Amino acid sequence: xxxxxxxxxxxxxxxxxxxxxxxxxxxxxxxxxxxxxxxxxxxxxxxxxxxxxxxxxxxxxxxxxxxxxxxxxxxxxxxxxxxxxxxxxxxxxxxxxxxxxxxxxxxxxxxxxxxxxxxxxxxxxxxxxxxxxxxxxxxxxxxxxxxxxxxxxxxxxxxxxxxxxxxxxxxxxxxxxxxxxxxxxxxxxxxxxxxxxxxxxxxxxxxxxxxxxxxxxxxxxxxxxxxxxxxxxxxxxxxxxxxxxxxxxxxxxxxxxxxxxxxxxxxxxxxxxxxxxxxxxxxxxxxxxxxxxxxxxxxx
Amino acid sequence: xxxxxxxxxxxxxxxxxxxxxxxxxxxxxxxxxxxxxxxxxxxxxxxxxxxxxxxxxxxxxxxxxxxxxxxxxxxxxxxxxxxxxxxxxxxxxxxxxxxxxxxxxxxxxxxxxxxxxxxxxxxxxxxxxxxxxxxxxxxxxxxxxxxxxxxxxxxxxxxxxxxxxxxxxxxxxxxxxxxxxxxxxxxxxxxxxxxxxxxxxxxxxxxxxxxxxxxxxxxxxxxxxxxxxxxxxxxxxxxxxxxxxxxxxxxxxxxxxxxxxxxxxxxxxxxxxxxxxxxxxxxxxxxxxxxxxxxxxxxx
Amino acid sequence: xxxxxxxxxxxxxxxxxxxxxxxxxxxxxxxxxxxxxxxxxxxxxxxxxxxxxxxxxxxxxxxxxxxxxxxxxxxxxxxxxxxxxxxxxxxxxxxxxxxxxxxxxxxxxxxxxxxxxxxxxxxxxxxxxxxxxxxxxxxxxxxxxxxxxxxxxxxxxxxxxxxxxxxxxxxxxxxxxxxxxxxxxxxxxxxxxxxxxxxxxxxxxxxxxxxxxxxxxxxxxxxxxxxxxxxxxxxxxxxxxxxxxxxxxxxxxxxxxxxxxxxxxxxxxxxxxxxxxxxxxxxxxxxxxxxxxxxxxxxx
Numbered sequence: 001x002x003x004x005x006x007x008x009x010x011x012x013x014x015x016x017x018x019x020x021x022x023x024x025x026x027x028x029x030x031x032x033x034x035x036x037x038x039x040x041x042x043x044x045x046x047x048x049x050x051x052x053x054x055x056x057x058x059x060x061x062x063x064x065x066x067x068x069x070x071x072x073x074x075x076x077x078x079x080x081x082x083x084x085x086x087x088x089x090x091x092x093x094x095x096x097x098x099x100x101x102x103x104x105x106x107x108x109x110x111x112x113x114x115x116x117x118x119x120x121x122x123x124x125x126x127x128x129x130x131x132x133x134x135x136x137x138x139x140x141x142x143x144x145x146x147x148x149x150x151x152x153x154x155x156x157x158x159x160x161x162x163x164x165x166x167x168x169x170x171x172x173x174x175x176x177x178x179x180x181x182x183x184x185x186x187x188x189x190x191x192x193x194x195x196x197x198x199x200x201x202x203x204x205x206x207x208x209x210x211x212x213x214x215x216x217x218x219x220x221x222x223x224x225x226x227x228x229x230x231x232x233x234x235x236x237x238x239x240x241x242x243x244x245x246x247x248x249x250x251x252x253x254x255x256x257x258x259x260x261x262x263x264x265x266x267x268x269x270x271x272x273x274x275x276x277x278x279x280x281x282x283x284x285x286x287x288x289x290x291x292x293x294x295x296x297x298x299x300x
Numbered sequence: 301x302x303x304x305x306x307x308x309x310x311x312x313x314x315x316x317x318x319x320x321x322x323x324x325x326x327x328x329x330x331x332x333x334x335x336x337x338x339x340x341x342x343x344x345x346x347x348x349x350x351x352x353x354x355x356x357x358x359x360x361x362x363x364x365x366x367x368x369x370x371x372x373x374x375x376x377x378x379x380x381x382x383x384x385x386x387x388x389x390x391x392x393x394x395x396x397x398x399x400x401x402x403x404x405x406x407x408x409x410x411x412x413x414x415x416x417x418x419x420x421x422x423x424x425x426x427x428x429x430x431x432x433x434x435x436x437x438x439x440x441x442x443x444x445x446x447x448x449x450x451x452x453x454x455x456x457x458x459x460x461x462x463x464x465x466x467x468x469x470x471x472x473x474x475x476x477x478x479x480x481x482x483x484x485x486x487x488x489x490x491x492x493x494x495x496x497x498x499x500x501x502x503x504x505x506x507x508x509x510x511x512x513x514x515x516x517x518x519x520x521x522x523x524x525x526x527x528x529x530x531x532x533x534x535x536x537x538x539x540x541x542x543x544x545x546x547x548x549x550x551x552x553x554x555x556x557x558x559x560x561x562x563x564x565x566x567x568x569x570x571x572x573x574x575x576x577x578x579x580x581x582x583x584x585x586x587x588x589x590x591x592x593x594x595x596x597x598x599x600x
Numbered sequence: 601x602x603x604x605x606x607x608x609x610x611x612x613x614x615x616x617x618x619x620x621x622x623x624x625x626x627x628x629x630x631x632x633x634x635x636x637x638x639x640x641x642x643x644x645x646x647x648x649x650x651x652x653x654x655x656x657x658x659x660x661x662x663x664x665x666x667x668x669x670x671x672x673x674x675x676x677x678x679x680x681x682x683x684x685x686x687x688x689x690x691x692x693x694x695x696x697x698x699x700x701x702x703x704x705x706x707x708x709x710x711x712x713x714x715x716x717x718x719x720x721x722x723x724x725x726x727x728x729x730x731x732x733x734x735x736x737x738x739x740x741x742x743x744x745x746x747x748x749x750x751x752x753x754x755x756x757x758x759x760x761x762x763x764x765x766x767x768x769x770x771x772x773x774x775x776x777x778x779x780x781x782x783x784x785x786x787x788x789x790x791x792x793x794x795x796x797x798x799x800x801x802x803x804x805x806x807x808x809x810x811x812x813x814x815x816x817x818x819x820x821x822x823x824x825x826x827x828x829x830x831x832x833x834x835x836x837x838x839x840x841x842x843x844x845x846x847x848x849x850x851x852x853x854x855x856x857x858x859x860x861x862x863x864x865x866x867x868x869x870x871x872x873x874x875x876x877x878x879x880x881x882x883x884x885x886x887x888x889x890x891x892x893x894x895x896x897x898x899x900x
Contacts, residue, residue, distance in 0.1 A: 299699065
């Protein structure tokens with residue numbers, strides 16, 4: 001499994017295990033969570049993606065229970081979590097509207113909460129989950145810098161930011177932003193051509209990709225374009241003896257920016273197969289065959 | 301009334317009185333214009349927004365008549381005006397098409413004209429009214445610089461510019477551009493998320509907002525979304541004993557960039573209430589309740 | 601004919617003769633190609649635009665045959681060519697999909713091929729034809745730099761790039777990018793207001809315009825807007841005793857960025873008239889009359 005440097009103090013595995021559905025599993029015992037983590041580690045997948053809000057504020061706690069039961073796992077893992085989305089939830093009955101909060105007060109409280117939930121001393125990578133139209137970049141940037149200098153957070157990044165959001169927050173920070181986790185897949189490939197990826201690539205940074213399988217739409221979509229794409233994926237998958245998931249992820253791995261896809265599944269068998277994407281060899285022509293099938297037309 | 305620094309030599313009141321409809325009033329006597337100005341000044345509204353073209357080239361003259369009648373007002377005011385739109389008008393019968401003119405010759409002539417019209421020695425802030433696709437940035441930038449060094453204009457900005465228009469003009473000027481007056485309101489909030497405001501905020505600059513009440517659409521719009529928004533505004537207005545205008549403007553004032561809304565009304569009672577927006581306290585949740593009502597959906 | 605400097609070592613004539621349809625002519629003999637070149641040179645049109653793929657990989661060879669027959673022409677010409685599009689073609693039967701290739705290997709091979717095809721020792725200006733979503737900017741930039749230092753290419757630019765594509769590739773090059781050849785015409789004028797031209801203008805660079813007559817749509821389009829535009833063009837053309845082609849091109853020439861339109865026609869009479877566009881004087885109002893006719897509405 002390839003590993004990428006994000007800044008000076010952090011390395012992540014190219015494939016990242018996403019824990020947003022940890023609580024959807026019928027088995028949420030610490031032992032079962034531990035089994036999932038170990039299935040990842042055995043393949044070199046050492047990076048795990050969380051957010052305060054995942055599972056209606058429950059996923060971090062499920063990870064925390066597993067780490068309390070098997071504390072030796074922690075040092076073999078890089079843990080990513082996020083903050084700033086304020087979800088409507090029965091855990092916050094006084095909340096009136098879904099919103100964002102990038103105030104220093106909220107970010108710091110959210111990090112403390114995440115540390116407690118996950119039973120860890122520090123977060124390897126903290127991401128702002130969404131750009132906040134009310135962000136006071138000076139306040140937010142200073143809060144993030146402080147979290148890094150306190151050691152509670154080893155590195156900071158963002159998610160779903162556009163280049164100008166990035167430029168705004170960066171301008172107010174001493175700590176460099178390390179990554180931008182964006183929606184990116186064959187069925188959502190605009191960031192490859194709208195400047196979002198180019199802006200990171202220019203800075204030598206690695207984008208993270210959420211929904212690298214387009215939330216399953218690659219498999220279930222029944223329109224002609226998706227069916228054509230599925231056929232193209234199936235043919236390559238057959239040639240390389242992998243499933244089409246691996247080919248769809250390999251399409252992202254082929255990109256020279258060094259994209260880190262976040263893969264989430266609760267099925268242990270599928271977890272054990274996550275690394276297979278790294279063994280797929282796509283030629284440049286195969287990459288464009290998939291790209292054009294997904295776009296529904298050839299390139300200009 | 302909060303005041304904001306724009307560059308080293310200019311301070312504006314956060315709420316700016318807009319004079320684009322000065323000539324629409326049934327009473328356009330100098331005494332009545334003076335009464336409006338004094339109603340503003342009493343509330344700390346010291347900044348007044350004009351343009352050469354307002355009122356079909358008549359508004360600047362109405363202000364000028366008032367200032368001739370009451371010259372003591374001038375030193376208590378900051379006067380903003382604009383140039384570069386060439387309106388089809390009976391005052392310019394030879395003109396064949398509405399167009400823009402950012403030539404040095406036109407900008408300088410327009411400023412001279414505005415000085416005469418308004419009976420002032422200098423303009424506090426001159427804005428290019430619209431980005432001109434034929435702008436020769438070297439010529440335009442030099443002309444603006446010259447107007448500043450001559451003292452005829454104390455500061456320069458733009459209106460309706462995108463970040464790349466701004467970068468182009470800035471690159472050719474010694475004088476810094478001080479602000480960008482853009483359309484911004486609950487019903488036109490894209491500049492908050494498309495980089496226009498972020499680009500100013502990063503530079504520590506304050507956007508001005510025109511049509512902060514969406515040209516009245518907030519009040520008259522009868523679609524469901526606008527009705528929902530009006531209900532949300534009405535509820536907050538009731539709680540804080542102000543009218544919904546004040547709440548809609550307070551929504552802009554809450555933004556950390558320090559937005560300066562340009563408010564225009566000929567009604568003396570309403571003029572006397574303009575500052576009430578500054579007394580509204582919106583919580584972050586209330587801000588998002590209004591934002592989501594206006595968008596018609598919750599944030600992502 | 602005005603000439604523009606692109607970097608320190610290259611000057612182009614403002615009007616460029618486009619050779620993409622050289623093979624569509626009924627007469628493709630070296631003598632006839634030579635006659636076309638000479639008709640250009642007589643008007644001061646010294647710059648000629650090619651691409652590896654033009655005429656299904658045949659146009660460069662037609663030029664090469666003419667230069668072998670009349671080698672004295674070469675030193676009076678600047679030759680532009682392009683690479684990176686991989687066309688589906690019977691010349692490449694093994695190719696499965698139209699795609700782009702910005703690998704060092706392909707770019708260098710493509711240049712060698714172009715040199716052989718055109719029977720020249722060096723290319724005056726090499727353009728990447730399309731932004732490649734798989735571009736490894738470090739590899740591509742180094743390959744382009746090498747081509748310049750080897751002398752095989754005198755200057756490098758791009759085509760159809762957006763500002764962020766440009767920033768990405770530039771960041772990895774020692775050689776400056778000299779131009780961006782974009783689609784630009786009265787019927788495709790967005791680049792004048794979406795930042796594409798502004799970004800070049802800010803850097804003091806001259807855009808090249810492909811399809812400056814909108815691929816003939818200016819003449820054949822039968823919708824109301826195009827008919828209105830044609831009427832406006834016809835009126836000005838009548839006043840200045842030129843054809844409407846010259847007026848449409850003059851509309852581009854009026855822009856302060858110094859746009860270089862690429863004009864392609866196989867008709868010798870029309871070739872002999874290409875320079876007439878440079879003699880058209882458009883006033884600012886005429887420019888906006890054409891702009892607004894093409895947009896279908898007046899400016900804001």
